[in-house]
Amino acid sequence: MVEATALPDTRTRLLDAALMVIRSKGYAGTSVDDLCHAAGVTKGAFFHHFKSKEDMAVAAAAHFGAMAEGLFSQAGYRTLSDPLERLLAYVDFRKSILSGTLPEFTCLLGTLVQEAYETHPAIAAAANRYISEHATTLEADISAVMATHGTPPTWTAASLALYTQAVIQGAFILAKAKGGPQVAVDCLNHLSCHLKLLFNHEPMERT
């Protein structure tokens, strides 16, 4: 808890609330009242900052993307010098943050686009933008690793980077279905195994 005097501004409080409430109840299942209640602000304040619930969701996607960007760019694994070690450490880092409750560790972007892709194209575009931007942060490392491997692959660094995100998004769905993170940890272990096989890393260690 922060002191009342250090509370974030109203817009940020609404966006922080949106991250948790939408990840708990889904986009359509979340009302403006739910968001105002969770943020402790009035409906008037909500509509002062956002034209609509859709407008708020687009801003929440940007807020989530910025939060993720901060988290990953400052994580310790980023300082590893070898691109393959950095790529594998990214997957390990993703595993290490699978803690807390499901709304805390699952992805706002995947949740939003899953249900709103057709009814709210602006939300789908925002989800695509921030998922794709995050995938892009892996591309340079994948390209560097690919360059050290002789056989030209049948896929691009961009495609493998997106594949890692598909695994993570799908792992969240299975975690929701099974009510906890273990299945997602297992999926990230399989992803790690794939990257090691692909790039002739030492075999996956026993656990």
Added chain:
Amino acid sequence: MVEATALPDTRTRLLDAALMVIRSKGYAGTSVDDLCHAAGVTKGAFFHHFKSKEDMAVAAAAHFGAMAEGLFSQAGYRTLSDPLERLLAYVDFRKSILSGTLPEFTCLLGTLVQEAYETHPAIAAAANRYISEHATTLEADISAVMATHGTPPTWTAASLALYTQAVIQGAFILAKAKGGPQVAVDCLNHLSCHLKLLFNHEPMERT
């Protein structure tokens, strides 16, 4: 189109409608009126067959699971005699059915559980049941392939089977984000590549 005299019964029409409407608009975004309108039935008829929208969604998950079971059990690839070829052909078959519109080829179960896992535990349980049952259909083939490979893996056949479903669910999310199936095809190619590497199959062919 079928003749009016051959129309399925009201309950089946509602469940068929639910498959399309929920995959288009999400669970919370779909009203009972939407379902009645899509099925061409009255609200009275809806509540004659289902206690609630949640009750209908649980039945729709079962209906979707049964439809998938029929589709996969009767697919040509099931007649292949080699378990590894059958496993790889399963992935190819999943690729071959990535056609039509997004609501036609994406998964009702993943869509339901993504948004309703916390607010509707009965829906989450149904999604988990049918996703897990489908994964189980791959386990015997994976076990048979594993038995022919010397090094004991650090994972189980059940876990690899679930991983294939995570990839498929995540591929659907990226397809929704990007507005078409190509990224999902790419993801299934990476999955196929993983299975081939894992089981020393010949390298992924050039495309």
